[in-house]
Amino acid sequence: MTLRQAQDDMALRQAQDDKVCLRLDGVSKRFGSLSVLDDVSITIRTGERCGIIGPNGAGKSTLFNIIAGELPLSRGSVRFLGNDVTRVSAHTRARRGMARTFQTTTLFPRLTVIENLVLALQAHSAERFTMLVPRSRYRARDHEARALLERVGLGPRADALVDALGYGEKRQIEILLALAQRPKLLLLDEPTAGLAPSDASLVTEMLKREHAGLTMVLIEHDMGVVFDVVERLTVLHYGRVVADGPVEAIRADANVQEIYLGGKV
Amino acid sequence: MSVGRRWIVAAAAGFVVALLLPRLGVPTFYVSLLTQTWIFAIVAMSLDLLVGFTGLVNFSQAALFGVGAYAVAIGATRFHVTAFVPVMALGIVCAMVTAAIFGLVALRSEGVGFIIITIALNEIVWGLAYQWVSVSGGDNGITGIVRPHVGPFDVSENTGYYYVCLLSFAICLVLLLVLVRSPFGLVLKGVRETPRRMRALGYNVWLYRYLAMTISGGFAGVAGVLFAWYNQFVGPVALSLDQSTQILIIVILGGIGTLYGQVFGALVVVFLSNELSAVTQRWEMVLGVIYFAVVMYAPGGLVVLVPRLWNRLLGRRTPVTAEES
Numbered sequence: 001m002t003l004r005q006a007q008d009d010m011a012l013r014q015a016q017d018d019k020v021c022l023r024l025d026g027v028s029k030r031f032g033s034l035s036v037l038d039d040v041s042i043t044i045r046t047g048e049r050c051g052i053i054g055p056n057g058a059g060k061s062t063l064f065n066i067i068a069g070e071l072p073l074s075r076g077s078v079r080f081l082g083n084d085v086t087r088v089s090a091h092t093r094a095r096r097g098m099a100r101t102f103q104t105t106t107l108f109p110r111l112t113v114i115e116n117l118v119l120a121l122q123a124h125s126a127e128r129f130t131m132l133v134p135r136s137r138y139r140a141r142d143h144e145a146r147a148l149l150e151r152v153g154l155g156p157r158a159d160a161l162v163d164a165l166g167y168g169e170k171r172q173i174e175i176l177l178a179l180a181q182r183p184k185l186l187l188l189d190e191p192t193a194g195l196a197p198s199d200a201s202l203v204t205e206m207l208k209r210e211h212a213g214l215t216m217v218l219i220e221h222d223m224g225v226v227f228d229v230v231e232r233l234t235v236l237h238y239g240r241v242v243a244d245g246p247v248e249a250i251r252a253d254a255n256v257q258e259i260y261l262g263g264k265v
Numbered sequence: 266m267s268v269g270r271r272w273i274v275a276a277a278a279g280f281v282v283a284l285l286l287p288r289l290g291v292p293t294f295y296v297s298l299l300t301q302t303w304i305f306a307i308v309a310m311s312l313d314l315l316v317g318f319t320g321l322v323n324f325s326q327a328a329l330f331g332v333g334a335y336a337v338a339i340g341a342t343r344f345h346v347t348a349f350v351p352v353m354a355l356g357i358v359c360a361m362v363t364a365a366i367f368g369l370v371a372l373r374s375e376g377v378g379f380i381i382i383t384i385a386l387n388e389i390v391w392g393l394a395y396q397w398v399s400v401s402g403g404d405n406g407i408t409g410i411v412r413p414h415v416g417p418f419d420v421s422e423n424t425g426y427y428y429v430c431l432l433s434f435a436i437c438l439v440l441l442l443v444l445v446r447s448p449f450g451l452v453l454k455g456v457r458e459t460p461r462r463m464r465a466l467g468y469n470v471w472l473y474r475y476l477a478m479t480i481s482g483g484f485a486g487v488a489g490v491l492f493a494w495y496n497q498f499v500g501p502v503a504l505s506l507d508q509s510t511q512i513l514i515i516v517i518l519g520g521i522g523t524l525y526g527q528v529f530g531a532l533v534v535v536f537l538s539n540e541l542s543a544v545t546q547r548w549e550m551v552l553g554v555i556y557f558a559v560v561m562y563a564p565g566g567l568v569v570l571v572p573r574l575w576n577r578l579l580g581r582r583t584p585v586t587a588e589e590s
Contacts, residue, residue, distance in 0.1 A: 068465065070461075070464070089464075089469075090464040090465065091463075091464045091465075091466075091467050091468055091469050091470070092467075094464070094465055094466060094467035095467040099465070099466075100465050102461075102462070102465075106459055106461055106462045106465075107459065107462065108454070108455055108458040108459050108462065109458060109459075110454075110458055111451075111454060111455070111458060115451060115454075118448075118451065119451060119452070119455045119463070119466060119468075120466050122448055122451075122452075123466045123467040123468060124467060127448045128448055128449065128452050128468070129448075129449055130447055130448045130449055131443075131444050131447050131449040131450075131480075132440075132443055132444070132447060133443075133447055133448075134443060134446045134447055135446055135447060135448055135450070135451060136446070138448060177462070177466070178465075181466060181467065
């Protein structure tokens with residue numbers, strides 16, 4: 001390869017990287033002799049909304065934990081916004097713009113709703129190391145948090161302990177915390193898990209309304225939610241990608257219907 | 266009156282009473298016990314910062330307390346450092362450095378693993394104090410510590426020293442209350458509640474635990490320095506595992522995550538250990554029963570129980586608070 005070609009090649013990669021938000025390359029994960037993920041490669045472009053579906057035990061949550069940096073991977077690499085983050089800690093990935101929600105609600109139960117949100121809002125600011133100034137001096141933060149709550153109609157619950165909230169409200173806060181991080185990539189792990197249909201549609205509305213251009217990866221069992229929110233689907237089965245494409249194409253894919261949707265939809 | 270204001274009034278009243286006590290004809294013996302109470306309240310608050318606000322159950326607090334105390338003794342007997350400010354600074358720095366080293370070792374683990382490592386660390390420091398005779402005096406400890414002058418004041422007798430400890434306690438309490446109400450304090454509470462979510466939000470959980478341990482060590486050091494001057498002697502008992510356990514009992518008795526509650530816990534433990542031990546060697550059994558009763562019937566600690574009993578005395582009913590439910 002000549003120097004010129006190499007430069008062109010680099011420029012091309014650079015251009016591609018600019019549009020790529022997240023790139024998984026040959027990601028594999030083994031727990032002892034059990035292979036949970038096998039050679040998973042997925043590329044997610046900036047602004048794309050991608051759903052990951054698959055039956056229980058397909059490796060969806062493991063994949064999420066690897067993307068977010070909570071689990072080390074056995075083989076492969078993770079690139080985020082053009083940088084290799086394979087060995088980068090979870091909190092550093094979060095600081096670079098990754099935000100995630102959890103399948104089982106993972107909030108701060110003995111803190112108030114406001115305090116929960118303030119923790120998300122101040123995560124990237126220097127004030128998180130301020131020790132000798134009371135928080136009451138940081139009114140602006142509280143206002144910011146209150147404004148976020150008002151927007152989803154949870155304003156009246158601002159000073160309640162999260163523990164005292166209803167399940168639907170907790171699921172909303174679960175997503176609100178991630179949105180408050182102003183992420184460049186939002187990872188949603190079954191946002192509507194365990195919700196009644198009316199509450200689930202509340203969450204779906206919230207996702208569609210908020211941040212139209214936000215890059216999003218969504219794990220979900222509820223097909224209604226999936227088809228409603230995402231434009232592209234990746235199907236995992238026994239730790240392998242068995243289909244990947246636009247929602248309509250996947251929906252029509254006979255193989256997918258066979259393994260996941262259990263016949264015709 | 267709002268709840269917050271009522272607390273401020275109560276605290277101010279308590280402080281004034283505490284200031285006046287030695288002048289009200291309280292026998293010297295009790296002034297001396299109260300002095301001890303302030304000292305143990307400080308070290309218990311330092312532990313509460315970890316247990317109640319950061320979610321770390323640390324059994325090596327006595328080692329940090331003891332390092333502060335030995336720093337005074339060794340500084341005074343070998344290097345002739347005896348003035349108040351340099352000794353206090355030396356004690357705080359030594360305890361913080363020890364805590365920082367403990368943090369490097371213990372924070373590789375969490376939960377039960379963390380507890381066990383801190384127990385081991387405490388035993389190591391105790392072993393050093395017990396066996397490194399040339400430095401620590403071994404089981405005999407170090408005698409000949411003299412209480413310093415504080416500015417123009419001679420605090421070598423009990424009343425004067427009482428005020429030193431009371432004011433130190435007040436300063437530590439205010440500093441810690443500000444700390445837990447700061448943005449950093451909120452981060453610590455987040456770490457206590459749900460470390461996993463904190464990582465997902467971008468917080469370096471390890472670093473915050475480490476900072477909390479080091480800061481807590483500094484406060485334990487203050488208490489240790491005061492303790493060495495109080496007894497004018499330091500021995501390995503000061504940093505035994507029993508001592509660590511007792512500090513934790515004070516925290517739980519007083520009320521985890523309250524800071525000011527540690528005063529009540531320290532009062533009970535100090536007075537029981539001194540008054541009852543004059544009557545029976547089995548005073549710890551009585552402490553055990555009280556501890557059991559508090560944990561069973563007032564898990565929020567004495568700080569919850571005392572106002573409740575007070576109100577019952579006055580025939581009022583108290584609403585059940587969040588801590589009790």
